[in-house]
Amino acid sequence: MLLWFLLPLILLSRHEAGKIIGGKEARPHSYPYMAYLLIQSPERLSSCGGFLVREDFVMTAAHCWGSSINVTLGAHNIQRRERTQQRITVLRAIRHPDYDPQNIVNDIMLLQLKRRIRQNHVVRPVALPQAGESLKPGTLCTVAGWGRVSLNRRTDVLQEVQLRVQRSQKCSNRFSFYTSQTQICVGNPRERKSAFRGDSGGPLVCNNVAQGIVSYGDTNGIPPAVFTRIESFLPWVKTILRRFKPQRSE
Template sequence: MAWVPLFPGSLAVGGEAPWAAVGDETYHSSRRMGLTANSPAPHALPFLPLPGPQRLAGGSTGSNRLGSPPGNMQPLLLLVALLLPPGARAGEIIGGQEARPHSRPYMAYMRIQSAQGHKTCGGFLVRKDFVMTAAHCFGRQTVVILGAHNIRRFERTQQRIPVLRAIPHPRYNPQNNLNDIMLLQLANRARQNRFVRPVALPRTQARLSPGARCTVDGWGLVNLSRRTDTLQEVRLTVQRDGECRRRFRSYNGWTQMCVGDPRERKSAFFGDSGGPLVCGRVAQGIVSYGNRQGTPPAVFTRVSSFLPWIRRTMSRFQQRGQAEIPL
């Protein structure tokens, strides 16, 4: 199975990420991402948003080109389950575990409404008024839930904020998943406390060294029909670019990161799209896509490569009532 963009940010095989066309593995996303019969078949799929039953209110405008997994995805999901190692369940972080409640105060759970239906994605708070996620998580309307551990409960710690404006990178390419990064401006500033707090971004464009140990968190499926309610996490190792160049023909080491030891059964999968790769308390990557078998390594957007765009964008789009600065 190809890596699916995880919209709900789940970390195991079976997370809630939309399958997007990335590299050369495209599935149901091919049409929604603008691929045609003449387009080269991608071998890696972005983690796609999972369909969701919630009705969304308020948020960004535009149309989401990624839709909910179609009916013919069921056999594919079943195949994923059969490919998992003993003890692993589809939709559960491979090699991961439940995170300590509220130990990741920057995590965001996103409910997205698009022309194709409702889905979910992961993201992370980078400023009181901005959440960062993957560009393939774009939707017509989005609501961000901060301060959550169990996303099926109305926890007192939760803050539900509609998205005022979705800003995908202007050079995002849905056919190869390059520049798979997006900023979401919140309609209201988040109330910062011990349950809700931004994560630090890299200060320079220095590259993270191979061998670095990082954490990925997210919400995903518990089985083929039910998602996990609680935040899951897994520890992954940054790999040399060559590991991904051999597997994904569109991999670009300047703007992407290769993460996950191919000798281990640990990785992000369905439902994890848009979630952060945190290394030393700094968000260094964004879950983007992987291979069809859900085996590591996977490809993450390299946050440090986009620092100038991130700073420029957050400076331009001020809170309502303030002037916008042309880019």
């Protein structure tokens, strides 16, 4: 099965972005932790989502790595220079040491920003889960992003969709390398609602806590999709955040 993880959102003459499948336009700045990542790699220019977890750190998927990454916070329309936007270069991209691009496991990365953001009502971090916190099937969560609505439709404004956590079996039946220990199965197969290409790295937020990271799914955008389970990586995340002291603000 071909996965949209393997089909990154490539940016051509303009910064292409699209929307989540089956979602709607988000109320501007209602997700103050959302980050838009513009990624330069030797082969292409592409984009991902991400989310602010500390005043100088953004969390995203490891497969969103590039030789240089620019982060935009406080954005609604990523094609405009909105007054609320804060654009910051990434100082250090730290992929999980056990990230495996072949089997798409441990798909988590922390981005240290060159400076601390100016925290305000449109730019602020999201909470991370507590150790041992379980996410039960049926939980209603929200995903936001600037990813595609289909292979040939896009928009520039932030989209949102509500998705339910599924039993792990629904993903293990479809994806040969799904593992419930470090991944979450999200999205009802009976509903045409899902994250899609370009949404990678964005957060799955349940009860105001970021529980997952958009990782991969079916190339046609048919749910469920697979999210990295943040709770499984808390020791690594805390180690990295302790190691690197907050950068100076402007």
